[in-house]
Amino acid sequence: MANGLQTARKARGWSQERLIREMERYAREHISVIASTASLRVYVSEWENGKRPISEPYGKILRALLGTTDDELNGRHTMPAASVEADGYDELVNRIDASRSVSLTMVKTFMDQTELLRTVDRQMGAASLVDQMTGHLSTLEEALTFAVLPETRRPVALALAGAATLAAWQALDVGAVERAWRHYELGKHAAKEADEPMYLAHATAEQAYVLCDAGRPAVAVELVRDAQRAGGKVMSPRLRAWLYAAEAEICAKAGLPDDCRRALDNAVRCLPAGEGARDPDMLSIFLNQGHLSRWRGNALALLGDDEAVSDLYVSLDAMDPTFIRATAGLRCDLAQAHLARGEYDEAHDHLRQARLLASRTGSVRHRRRIEQLTQGL
Structure with missing residues (x-):
């Protein structure tokens, strides 16, 4: 309990006093009633020292402010989902039957929710979305776990691949690197289940950034190149250009200037002409000449x-x-x-x-x- 809250607070660069001010601001904006400043000082100290459990109303505020899951906030490792009891056939069959009702319309709803979360994240940041994203992933994982036939599993797996990759990038942004890594692994497994090489390539390439941030850029270069191979010949030109741009940035961080410039040239060669940025085959990819110019500037700045x-x-x-x-x-x-x-x-x-x-x-x-x-x- 002590490590979770304290670690998340320090990752933000906040003192205990700053955390208290942010809690009070959040409460004012959301018309919530919380304890006095003096009492909050005691609570925060006791939460971080493991002397007081974090109640759910305060946990909700802290998760939104710090971008942590409930397990991370309380310093717990995520436990595997409870298994179905050996004689719990009724419950199992009920879940399987429920999964059969997941139609293409429901899958579209899942993907629309991912798109909404992506838009909010872009404008407001990832920290405030942790509860929504956690619930969204749990719903998709549940639907996939108990889906039986391929015609149901594949579209659900595709929706899960996109959502897990977005959740991973959000986790990386708020400093939850282990959660980011696990979400990327989930996204890669879901992409394989869906038989979607483009989604597999995208999740693998983004996962390389976790290695970069962890101080392993040379391994990250190998991983982003593996992502290009995983995508194979079915990738859209825009995704291929995106992968080359990612390779260029990671090569710059690895101190490989020639490889960086070569990857930038490949990105320019692959990118479709025009002002359009969104890849119709891969909605999480935004890349046009303007974005690529920014990426080129980023890589050259690193060099x-x-x-x-x-x-x-x-x-x-x-x-x-x-x-x-x-x-x-x-x-x-x-x-x-x-x-x-x-x-x-x-x-x-x-x-x-x-x-x-x-x-x-x-x-x-x-x-x-x-x-x-x-x-x-």
Whole structure:
């Protein structure tokens, strides 16, 4: 109990006093009644020392603020789902019968819910969505577990693959790296069940970012290239371009400039022309010339290349204002590019704005990068 709350709070860079202020702000905004400031000081201390259990009303507030699951908040490892008792055939048959009612209309509802969560995440950040996403994944896993025939399993598995990959990226953003890894594994298994190589390639490539953030970029390069092989010849041109752009960024982090530039050239070659960004065959992929220019600037900034600045400013001018988290990342890229040129005032200004955006979305991942770049000022 002590480790969960304290770890999540420190990952945010919050003191206990800051956590209390955020709890009070949340309560005001959601018209909730909570204890006085003095009492909250006692509660937080006792929660972190394991002297008081976190009740559900406070757990709901803390999960929304810190982006943790209930198990993570309380320092528990996720336990496997309770198995069906040996003689519980009635319950098992009921679940199997219920799964047969999962129609294509219901699968579309699942996918629409994933899309809604993706939109909210893009604009407000992942931290406030942990309860909704946890419930969404549980519903999809339950539907898949008790579905029997392929005509039911495959569409449910496809919906689960998309939702699990989104949940994994959200977990990575809030600093829950083990949860991110497990969700990517779930997404990969679901993609294989659905026989969808594109979804498998996407989940595998995003999982490489967990390795990068963990300080293993060389292994991440191998994994993102394996993702390209997993996608095979059935991948859409836009997804192929996305995978090459991801490879370029990871190669830059691994200190492989030639490989990085070669991957960028391949991304440009594969990307379809036009302003459209959404891949109709893979709704989680957004990539057009503007996005690729931003990605190129990111990779070149990581390499310390002077060309990065011009690409990044073009991307900043074209950035969709609803992509709050992406804008925070772009500001970090600009700070890094200016630092490489010794332009410290400009770097400081972009880091200040990145810090504000990261605070709005609760992004621990961006906050860590901001702290690393700040040390270079």
